[in-house]
Amino acid sequence: METTKSHIALLASPGMGHLIPVLELAKHLVSHQSFKVTVFVVATDHASLANTHLLQSPADSGDLLDIVLLPFIDVSDIGGPSVSFIATIVTTVLRSMPFLRSEISKMEFRPTALVVDLFGTDALEIADEYNMLKFVFIASNAWFLAVMLCTPEIDRKEIDEHVKNHELEPTTLKALRETKKVPIYPIGPLVRPIEKSVFGNEILAWLNKQPKQSVIYVSFGSGGTLSAQQVKELAWGLELSQQRFVWVLRPPTENDAAGTFLALGNGSDATLDYLPDGFPARTQDRGLLVPMWAPQVEVLSHPSIGGFLTHCGWNSTMESIVNGVPMIAWPLYAEQKMNASMLTEDIGASIRVMAVESDAAVGREEIRSVVRKILVDRQGRNIRSRIKELKDNAANALAKGGSSYNSMSQVANICIQHLKTKASGS
Incomplete structure (x- = not known):
């Protein structure tokens, strides 16, 4: 029996800077679109991660939000203190792929779509195996995305000097849409809500x-x-x-x-x-x-x-x-x-x-x-x-009818249509 609700899987790379925006995206998909969401967390330190309040599902999410900690990955063999944290993240995520594939294969209702960040793009092959839609979530600004996409085409010195002569986001997004043959959906800012903190x-x-x-x-x-x-x-x-x-x-x-x-x-x-x-x-x-x-x-x-x-x-x-x-x-x-x-x-x-x-x-x-x-x-x-x-601009973008709200709705509609197509067998 097929589920009638879209199920979205998100992959969070190691580090709080990656985990926080992925969790906020998951909460938006649950609260605004009523999607079933599973967040797979790649971590280097499960002991402390398990204690963080960030991994506690909101009370109003019911059974729509699941958080799955993938098994701990030991990357101590790749080098000592001289190894960059980026190399550590990349290696950790890559070695987590078999566990991610195993978790998805065991699901009774497999996800309609898989959302990864820049460090998790190896997981897109798993999405292909299970006929899932594929999205890359860039939890940064549009200019950073443009640099990442265009790095082979521009001089490294220009990247290092960060030369810019225009109003950034509208121009950059327009240029990306015109030159890159993939759709881009600006959905931010995704920021944690204010909560009563026991630590604060x-x-x-x-x-x-x-x-x-x-x-x-x-x-x-x-x-x-x-x-x-x-x-x-x-x-x-x-x-x-x-x-x-x-x-x-x-x-x-x-x-x-x-x-x-x-x-x-x-x-x-x-x-x-x-x-x-x-x-x-x-x-x-x-x-x-x-x-x-x-x-x-x-x-x-x-x-x-x-x-x-x-x-x-x-x-x-x-x-x-x-x-x-x-x-x-x-x-x-x-x-x-x-x-x-x-x-x-x-x-x-x-x-x-x-x-x-x-x-x-x-x-x-x-x-x-x-x-x-x-x-x-x-x-x-x-x-x-x-x-x-x-x-004020950020609030307007996220409000109903705003640019970010509309972009999120477009993504949701794509997932719903994909689910219907799969269910019909076409």
Whole structure:
């Protein structure tokens, strides 16, 4: 007997930056389209992943959302600390393919479509085996997609320098549709809803005592890390700015700015011995230090937050925009420099930190300056006005009849039609 409801399978690659948007897409498909959705999660650390609240299905999803953890994949044989996190992700996903195929083969009602991200494209062969529709979910901006599609055709130096001379998203999407022979469906922004967080009570209680738009929130994402020297310069810069701050701290590393990208969970580091001597005591009246993790959506939505010093990961960027928070762009790795350029040069949503030399640490005076610009100076007010426009645009796109809503409906209709075709045997 065939199910009459479309069943969508999503594959989430390792890392919170991949898992979060995939889960939000799954929730949209359940709540807006009433689809049955199965999310297959590829992970490097099941122990901590199993404890995260992100993998708890919403109460209103009923039996429509299943989350399946694929077996742990050991990739320790591919190299040591010198191996990039991207190589680790690619290898992990590739070695998970037999388990994904096995899970799909056991399903009583197999999925109508398979949705993967850029690291999961090997799974599209499995979709072909079971006559499933195939979609690639790009949880980033259209310019990043254009670069990925056109890399063989353009000079590498142009990519590295991120040269742009036009308003990004509308032009890029138009060009992609005209030059690439595949349909493109812009469905974002997909951002986690605000939830009452059991972990965030202390942080939110502190924010409740601060004046409106007076606090800079500092976080480099779930995996971003700084060198020991850079952590000290950042601490001095925050202190010299004389502004209020919430700083999500991770221990410094000398090896890789993405050193903890694949780590999951809510760990802590209570020693803070890598900060300048006396820094916590000197700033305790206006600063809050948060080891390892904070409920970011709840923090960014708080009225006392006046700016976000961010690594420019796309999840963080979207969370900042939908909450109307101007940004200080501090990119670390992957496509983050591209995102920072777009935010600063094209759409006017941020200012950007600059080191004196390309490979040098960002100095304390530069940090002091940008924090004051975003919270105190006229430049920050101008960016806040621009962010308000972007926030309204995002809300309109997701509302019924908006561009993102309509794109999601098109995808849903394609899946429904495919299911009917399969059921009729044609």
